[in-house]
Amino acid sequence: MSANHTTLHSSGDEEPNHELYSSAVHKLVVLMNAGVFGFLQLSDLSAIGTKAAGSTSVMFETHRATFLCYWVLILIYAFLRIYEIKLRIIWFRMLVGHISHLFGALAALLLISVVSFIFSFIVVPLWLAWLFAVLYIAFREVINLPANSLAGVDPPNQLMSV
Numbered sequence: 001m002s003a004n005h006t007t008l009h010s011s012g013d014e015e016p017n018h019e020l021y022s023s024a025v026h027k028l029v030v031l032m033n034a035g036v037f038g039f040l041q042l043s044d045l046s047a048i049g050t051k052a053a054g055s056t057s058v059m060f061e062t063h064r065a066t067f068l069c070y071w072v073l074i075l076i077y078a079f080l081r082i083y084e085i086k087l088r089i090i091w092f093r094m095l096v097g098h099i100s101h102l103f104g105a106l107a108a109l110l111l112i113s114v115v116s117f118i119f120s121f122i123v124v125p126l127w128l129a130w131l132f133a134v135l136y137i138a139f140r141e142v143i144n145l146p147a148n149s150l151a152g153v154d155p156p157n158q159l160m161s162v
Helices: 014-049 055-062 064-086 090-115 117-143
Strands: none
Touching (some): 014 064, 014 090, 055 064, 064 090, 090 117
């Protein structure tokens, strides 16, 4: 009768797939941040070409709080990335990895808001939807964790639908 019950076990393939996914997302976050920084430098160079002396300092002065928040988010992102690599518990590693992806993407959104506030205002609902979806999936796996740890035990009232 226990063959008819379906439980969600973490397979051996889940960890390499998550590491592949996580490294791809981290590369994308770094690429987005570098691209926006490059775009900011290009916009500064074009402003300097139009005889706007000291435009770099003006831009950094007008957006000082944004850049400070950006560096705080990047620091949190880097700390979580390092912590993700050192973790041994797979579900906790996945949760920390998802949270670090979200902090990296939020940092990129802050930089994008310096270039185009309207575009970042449009993308923020997508980021929030991503946040809620990732947290829902991660916490659903954590809640199902006690049921998964009962390997070999067949509780009579525990039926899980897939």
